[in-house]
Each structure stands twice: as structure tokens, then as C-alpha cells.
Amino acid sequence: MEKHCTDSRVKGVSTGTTILAAIFDGGVVIGSDSRASMGGEYVSSKTINKVIQVHDRIFCCMAGSLADAQAVIKSAKFHLSFHSVQMESPPQVIAAASVLKDLCYKNKDELQAGFLTAGWDKKNGPQVYVVSLGGMLISQQVTIGGSGSTYIYGYVDAKYKPNMTKEECLQFATNALALAMGRDNVSGGVAHLVVITEKGVEHVVVPGDKLPKFHDE
Amino acid sequence: MSSIGTGYDLSASTFSPDGRVFQVEYAMKAVENSSTAIGIRCKDGVVFGVEKLVLSKLYEEGSNKRIFNIDRHIGMAVAGLLADARSLAEVAREESSNFRSNYGHDIPLKHLSDRVAMYVHAYTLYSAVRPFGCSFILGSYDKDDGPQLYMVDPSGISYGYWGCAIGKAKQAAKTEIEKLQMKDMTCRELVKEVAKIIYIVHDEVKDKAFELELSWVGEVTNGRHELVPKDVREEAEKYAKDSLEEEDDSDEDNM
Numbered sequence: 001m002e003k004h005c006t007d008s009r010v011k012g013v014s015t016g017t018t019i020l021a022a023i024f025d026g027g028v029v030i031g032s033d034s035r036a037s038m039g040g041e042y043v044s045s046k047t048i049n050k051v052i053q054v055h056d057r058i059f060c061c062m063a064g065s066l067a068d069a070q071a072v073i074k075s076a077k078f079h080l081s082f083h084s085v086q087m088e089s090p091p092q093v094i095a096a097a098s099v100l101k102d103l104c105y106k107n108k109d110e111l112q113a114g115f116l117t118a119g120w121d122k123k124n125g126p127q128v129y130v131v132s133l134g135g136m137l138i139s140q141q142v143t144i145g146g147s148g149s150t151y152i153y154g155y156v157d158a159k160y161k162p163n164m165t166k167e168e169c170l171q172f173a174t175n176a177l178a179l180a181m182g183r184d185n186v187s188g189g190v191a192h193l194v195v196i197t198e199k200g201v202e203h204v205v206v207p208g209d210k211l212p213k214f215h216d217e
Numbered sequence: 218m219s220s221i222g223t224g225y226d227l228s229a230s231t232f233s234p235d236g237r238v239f240q241v242e243y244a245m246k247a248v249e250n251s252s253t254a255i256g257i258r259c260k261d262g263v264v265f266g267v268e269k270l271v272l273s274k275l276y277e278e279g280s281n282k283r284i285f286n287i288d289r290h291i292g293m294a295v296a297g298l299l300a301d302a303r304s305l306a307e308v309a310r311e312e313s314s315n316f317r318s319n320y321g322h323d324i325p326l327k328h329l330s331d332r333v334a335m336y337v338h339a340y341t342l343y344s345a346v347r348p349f350g351c352s353f354i355l356g357s358y359d360k361d362d363g364p365q366l367y368m369v370d371p372s373g374i375s376y377g378y379w380g381c382a383i384g385k386a387k388q389a390a391k392t393e394i395e396k397l398q399m400k401d402m403t404c405r406e407l408v409k410e411v412a413k414i415i416y417i418v419h420d421e422v423k424d425k426a427f428e429l430e431l432s433w434v435g436e437v438t439n440g441r442h443e444l445v446p447k448d449v450r451e452e453a454e455k456y457a458k459d460s461l462e463e464e465d466d467s468d469e470d471n472m
Binding site: 083086087137 | 319321322331361
């Protein structure tokens with residue numbers, strides 16, 4: 001995913017951030033850090049939640065400009081809720097991702113927001129989609145994003161395995177976020193994780209002092 | 218059978234004193250004047266059959282099709298004014314295409330049926346337009362949701378069905394359809410029965426030549442709606458003609 005740009009063209013508060021999503025056997029884990037910063041100098045919030053629920057079994061992570069991402073998600077949430085009522089069934093994860101993609105693509109000149117969408121639906125089980133800044137939509141097994149993601153590509157490539165158990169995947173996600181938060185100055189705070197399966201949704205929050213520590217900490 | 222509206226039937230925006238909208242009822246009569254179309258849902262798919270009357274020997278074979286492809290996985294068989302039906306097929310196609318563009322997956326048939334029915338209904342509200350003079354049957358197959366069949370009539374209501382018939386011989390066709398155990402049949406078996414029903418309800422005296430249009434969508438086509446291949450169609454027509462002869466023979470014996 002694109003690197004977050006810290007020059008003055010960025011509008012207002014932006015999320016220097018680390019976000020990730022990964023599929024395991026029977027579900028998906030989506031998570032993020034909790035720091036919002038202004039221009040890489042000032043932490044405007046230590047405890048922001050970047051994992052937003054857009055439907056019962058579908059969550060999104062925001063990246064880019066926080067204002068833009070919040071506005072897009074608000075519109076998408078409404079749209080999806082209406083769609084779900086019309087369909088008389090929960091929306092498919094691809095539908096949520098497509099709605100976000102449309103908003104990002106059609107307004108690409110004004111917006112600077114990207115998303116990870118993860119969820120579970122009856123037809124295709126657990127899925128993860130990436131909607132990039134310009135409105136590209138692709139499906140992946142595991143994906144990372146935000147400025148902190150550059151520091152953990154190696155870790156994710158080496159450690160991710162398909163069909164992990166829920167516990168293994170949670171540990172993998174926590175480790176990845178911790179490593180990114182440890183090196184990226186605009187990512188930090190607590191690790192917010194959400195586990196989505198057919199049965200339901202589980203929120204896991206790992207405070208800063210409980211994050212895994214590595215050899216030099 | 219027909220009741221005259223006398224003054225309350227001039228536009229779709231007028232109710233009669235007994236609560237009827239005559240223009241809509243007249244539109245349904247237009248459907249009843251058209252030749253029959255049937256759609257039947259079986260265990261693993263949906264089969265459509267249309268009795269396409271050939272009014273002149275000069276027509277090119279296969280012209281003026283009454284079965285349309287709405288999307289890869291959805292087919293539509295129509296009865297009534299063909300021009301109205303074509304326009305609605307286009308509406309249905311746009312709906313499916315927009316849905317896929319917005320939501321990234323195939324449109325569920327019930328939703329498409331509701332949307333097109335809403336469109337048809339809109340034309341029953343105003344005096345500036347007339348209602349659509351056609352009914353149509355929509356069918357699709359999905360490996361998770363299975364086969365689905367919906368019918369929309371000129372009043373703008375959509376109904377879900379296991380088997381349904383529209384057009385002039387719909388009563389006779391319905392009787393024949395009710396005799397079938399469709400929930401236990403496969404598409405290949407059903408294609409022959411559909412051909413047979415069309416042959417049975419075709420009136421040799423009043424309408425002479427006809428072309429049988431057959432299409433299916435199901436596991437046999439991997440979820441794509443297609444006209445039935447030539448060899449299957451010929452087998453089905455042969456089965457239909459042979460069954461009719463048998464019945465004729467057995468009638469003679471009884472005499």
C-alpha cells in the first residue's frame with residue numbers, strides 16, 4: 001500500500017498508521033494501532049480507534065487522511081445498511097468493499113483515503129479486500145497498510161501461513177503491529193484487533209505495556 | 218367475461234367505483250392474447266419453454282426471440298406485446314449491470330425481480346403513460362441459493378414460483394405443470410417435459426405453425442443461462458411429439 005506522505009499537502013489530521021488484516025481457518029483478524037498525528041510532530045490522539053464496523057460481520061480499517069476516511073465510511077455504512085435491508089440478508093464482504101471503492105474512485109481528486117475491508121459472509125466465508133487511495137480493489141489473504149507497514153513486510157511475508165488457528169493468527173497480528181509500532185514514529189498506542197467469524201465478532205485490545213517485547217526492549 | 222369500464226377506464230390514474238384500475242386489467246388481457254410461455258424450476262435448475270407462433274413462412278427462423286439473457290446467470294421468457302417486453306429486458310439488464318458495478322457480485326434474482334416489478338408498477342400510476350402490456354418470467358441458478366423462478370405481471374407484482382405459465386393457454390399449461398414432480402427432476406428430464414407441455418397446449422386449429430424456444434440455466438450449464446443445445450432440443454421435441462401420438466392412439470383404443 002502507498003506510503004503516507006508527511007509533507008504539507010496532507011490535509012489536517014492524518015493517520016500515520018499501521019493497519020493489517022489476515023485470514024485464518026474459519027475467520028479473519030483485522031487490526032490497527034491507535035495513534036493519530038499531525039505532520040509527524042504532534043500526537044493528536046493516543047487512543048483513536050481505526051477499526052470501524054460497517055456491518056454485523058464486516059469491519060474496515062482507515063488509512064490516509066482521517067477526515068476523508070471517516071466521511072467515506074459514514075456514507076458507506078449508510079449505503080450498506082440500506083442495501084442489506086433491501087436484500088433481506090447481510091451484505092457480502094465484496095459488496096462493502098465495492099461501495100468503498102466506488103466512493104474512493106469517483107472522488108479520487110478530492111479524497112485521500114484508503115481502506116482494508118475484512119469480514120465474513122455466508123457465500124464466500126472469510127475475506128479481506130484492499131481499497132487503495134485511487135480506488136483500486138483487490139482481494140488478498142493477508143494485507144498490511146499505512147506508514148508503519150513498510151517496516152513489517154518482511155515479518156508478514158515470513159510468518160504468515162494460510163489456515164492458521166485463531167490463536168496463531170491473533171499472535172501473528174499482535175506481533176506484526178508491535179513491530180511496526182516499535183519502528184514507525186507515527187504509529188503507536190494500543191493495538192486494536194477484531195476477530196470476525198461466522199459465530200460473531202470479538203474485540204481484543206492490547207495496551208502498550210502488554211504488547212510483545214523483542215530482543216532490544 | 219369482460220366488463221366495460223365506461224368512463225373509469227380511460228387512464229391508469231383513475232380507480233373505478235369498485236376499486237379496480239381498468240387500464241392495468243386491459244394490459245393483462247394483452248398478455249392473455251399472446252402465445253404461451255412457461256417456466257419450471259427443478260432440483261438443479263430452471264427451464265423455459267415458449268410457443269412462438271410463426272405468422273408467415275417468410276420469417277427467418279429464430280427471429281423475434283421471446284427468451285432473453287438478462288445477465289450471465291439470469292434468463293427471461295416473455296408473453297404479451299413483444300416491443301414492451303424488449304424494453305423491459307433492457308431495463309432488467311441495466312439493473313443487473315449497475316448492481317454488479319456497485320456491489321461487485323451477481324444480482325440476486327429476487328432483488329432484480331423486485332426492482333423490475335417496481336419499474337413496471339411505476340407505469341401504472343400516471344395518465345401520461347400506459348402500463349406495460351407484457352408479463353415475464355425470470356429464472357436463475359446459483360450454486361448456493363439454488364434455482365429461482367419469479368414472474369412479474371403488468372400490475373407490477375412479482376411472485377416466486379416452482380412452475381408458472383403466462384399467455385393464452387396458461388390454464389391448460391398450469392394443469393400440466395401441476396402434474397409434474399418438479400422438485401425431484403433434473404434439468405435434462407425437465408427439458409423434455411417442458412417441450413411436451415408446449416406441444417400439448419398448442420392449438421393446432423387456431424394457430425398453425427409454431428417454433429419451440431427452449432432455454433435453461435442450472436448445474437448442467439454451470440449457472441449460465443443458455444438456449445438449449447440443438448441435440449437436446451431435438452430430443453425433447455421428439456419426446457413431445459411421440460407422447461402426443463401415444464395419447465392420440467390411446468384415445469382411439471378407448472373408442
